[in-house]
Amino acid sequence: MKISRLCWICNINIADTAEHALKKTDIIRGYGKASYHNLGEKQPIHFKNGKETKLQGANSDVIKNTKDLCKQCNNTLTQPYDFSYDNFIQYVINNCDLICERRFIDFEEIYGADFPSQQTNLFKYFIKSFGCRIYANPNFEVPIDVVEIIKNDLNHFTTGLKITMSINNEVKNKFGNQCFHFVGKTEMHYYNLTDNPDQFGFSFSEHIGWFFINYYYLIDINERSGTEWIANRKVLFIGELEEFNFY
Numbered sequence: 590m591k592i593s594r595l596c597w598i599c600n601i602n603i604a605d606t607a608e609h610a611l612k613k614t615d616i617i618r619g620y621g622k623a624s625y626h627n628l629g630e631k632q633p634i635h636f637k638n639g640k641e642t643k644l645q646g647a648n649s650d651v652i653k654n655t656k657d658l659c660k661q662c663n664n665t666l667t668q669p670y671d672f673s674y675d676n677f678i679q680y681v682i683n684n685c686d687l688i689c690e691r692r693f694i695d696f697e698e699i700y701g702a703d704f705p706s707q708q709t710n711l712f713k714y715f716i717k718s719f720g721c722r723i724y725a726n727p728n729f730e731v732p733i734d735v736v737e738i739i740k741n742d743l744n745h746f747t748t749g750l751k752i753t754m755s756i757n758n759e760v761k762n763k764f765g766n767q768c769f770h771f772v773g774k775t776e777m778h779y780y781n782l783t784d785n786p787d788q789f790g791f792s793f794s795e796h797i798g799w800f801f802i803n804y805y806y807l808i809d810i811n812e813r814s815g816t817e818w819i820a821n822r823k824v825l826f827i828g829e830l831e832e833f834n835f836y
């Protein structure tokens with residue numbers, strides 16, 4: 590019997606919704622909303638732990654985490670974060686040549702004058718995604734700084750989470766500049782921290798085609814993966830990573 594868990598954000602309500610392990614709008618953008626049965630060879634395949642599963646549709650359980658959030662937290666509270674993320678990814682797709690050429694992203698070009706609050710919401714989307722990834726593994730607890738930022742919808746905060754963004758030329762050369770239907774995440778690594786034995790460090794990446802978003806919690810970033818970002822700069826330089834292991 591599966592015991593239901595509490596929502597990791599409010600820690601009050603039963604978790605009755607599941608955040609998608611891969612974002613639904615990213616899947617729909619690549620493959621559409623209809624059933625994927627008739628796509629034949631083009632039917633998207635999800636790889637996890639060496640196992641292949643054909644996706645039946647964008648709502649497939651395969652790409653959802655187990656139930657981890659309540660409706661209130663997943664929909665009402667964090668919806669502005671999802672919205673900022675969708676706008677961000679759409680910008681990356683629409684401007685992929687420019688991004689590859691310039692190697693930086695200017696958040697004001699994406700969000701206009703409202704960029705300070707929008708980029709904070711984007712960062713909070715990454716925090717939510719990070720929390721869901723950690724919570725999906727029963728051996729780990731979502732770090733308290735991460736919970737507090739989302740639960741209280743903080744606009745000023747300190748956190749152990751750092752983001753970088755990078756280009757992966759191997760994926761780009763293999764699948765082409767427009768390979769944004771190829772979405773996924775890399776394996777999550779965890780680290781023992783000598784100065785903080787009660788807390789693990791974590792790292793993993795999520796990618797839309799060749800565009801990688803890299804997560805580092807309480808560990809140093811790989812400097813080649815781009816400038817460290819905590820929603821604290823308007824212009825973000827993107828790095829380049831060669832190797833990665835698909836999750």
Ligand SMILES: [Zn+2]
Binds near residue numbers: 661
């Ligand atoms: Zn909740």
